[in-house]
Amino acid sequence: MTDSITFWVLAPLAVVFAGVSKAGFGSGAAFASAALLAIILPPTQALGLMLPLLMLIDLVTLRPYWGLWSWPEARILIVGGVGGVIAGVVLFNVASDDALRFLIGSVSLGFVAWQLWPRKGSQKPMPLRAGVIAGAVAGFTSFVSHAGGPPAAVYLLSRGLSKTAFQATTVLVFWALNLAKSVPYAMIGVFQADTLRMGALLAPFALLGAYLGIKLHHAVSERAFFTVTYVFLTVTGMKLIFDALS
Template structure:
C-alpha cells in the first residue's frame, strides 16, 4: 500500500463514516460504497482488506439492537448459500489483477444504482409470492460472491428477503445477521490471500473511531434524515465512483 497521505486520510475518514451511517441508520445495502470510494486512492484489493474489519466492527455494534429479531430459516438459507459464493470469490481474487477488480467493483456499483432506481420507478417489480427454496440458496451464493469481491452482497439478499414478506424490523434484523456471518466467513480467506497486512491493521485501528461515530450518526440520521435523501447521495457517489473505476480499468 502506498504511504498514506492527506488525500488518503480524507477519503478514508469520509468512506468509513459513510459506511457506519449506512449500516447504523439505513441498513447495510449502501455500505459497500466505502470500498468503491477507497478504490480511487488505493488499490482495490487493499481497499477491500482495509474496510472488512471496520465493517465487522459496525456489524458488532448494530447486531445487538436486532438480537433474535431475525427470521432464522431465511438467514440460515442465505448464510449456507453464501459459503460457496465466498469460495468462488476467493478463487477469482487469486487470479484477478487490480484492473479486473476495479472493473468488477465499478460494474457492481453501477448495477446497484440501476437496480435501486428501477425498483423506485416501478420498472422492476420484485415478486412477493412464494419463491422456491433454491431461489434463496442462489441469492446466498450471489450475495457471498459479490460481498467477497466488493462488499456488495445486499441486493441479492434483498431480492430473496422481500419475497418472504417480512416486516421491516425482521427484514433489517435478518440482513444484519446474514452479513455479520458473511463478513466473518470472508475474514479467513482474506487473511490467507494476503489482503490484510500489518499496515492495514494499523490503519484500521486509527479509523475505528470513525466507524463508531458513523454508526452513532446513522442512528440519529435514521430519525431525522429522509431515506430518499440519503440514498440519492449514495447513488450519485456510486455512479461517479463506478464510472471512474471502469475508466481506470479500461484505459
C-alpha cells in the first residue's frame, strides 16, 4: 500500500489535517482523517495507522496548553470515556469491515448534520454530571472510529468555556482516551507491522499538522476551518456508506 500513489497523496493530507484539528480546533474534526483513510485502507488498518499518530500529536500539543484546561470537565469526561472504550471493544470484536465503514460514514454525516442544525436562543449549560454520558459516547465513538470529538464538544461548549480552555480540555481528554485505547487495540490485533511502518513514515506530517494547528488556533476563524471540514466529511461519509452497502 505504501507504493500506491493514491496512498501518498491522501494519507499525508489526512494526517496533517488531523494535526491541525487536534492542535488548534478542539479535535472535533480530526476523525475525518480516519474516515478518509478508511476509503483507501481496510477500516481496522486505518484505525491502527492513525492511533499512534494521534498519540504523537497529543504529546506535542499537551505542552502549549498545559494547565489551561478546565479540570472538573476534563476529569468527568475521562471517567465516562473509559467506560465507552470498554463498550467499543465489545462491538469491535463482532463488527465486519463493511459495518465499520458504515458506522464511520454515518458518524461523519451525523457530525455535519448536528453542526448545521439550526438552534434558537441561548442553550442551558449541561450539568457537570452529564459529562459522564458525553464521555461514554466520546469513548465509544473514539474507539470504533476516532470520532470522540463531537460528543465531547457538545458537552464542553454547553459549559461556557473560553476558546483556549475548550481547546486545552479536549487535548487533555483525548490524550487520556487515546492512551486507554492503545491497550485493547494492541490486544485485539489492530496494530500490525505494516501499519506501524506506515505510521513511522507519516510521523513528520503529524508533527507538521500539530505545529500548524497551534499557530492557526489564533489566526484562523473556527467558521472557516469547519466549513471546509463539513464539505470534506460529507463527501467522505457518503463514499464510505456507499462502499459498505455495495
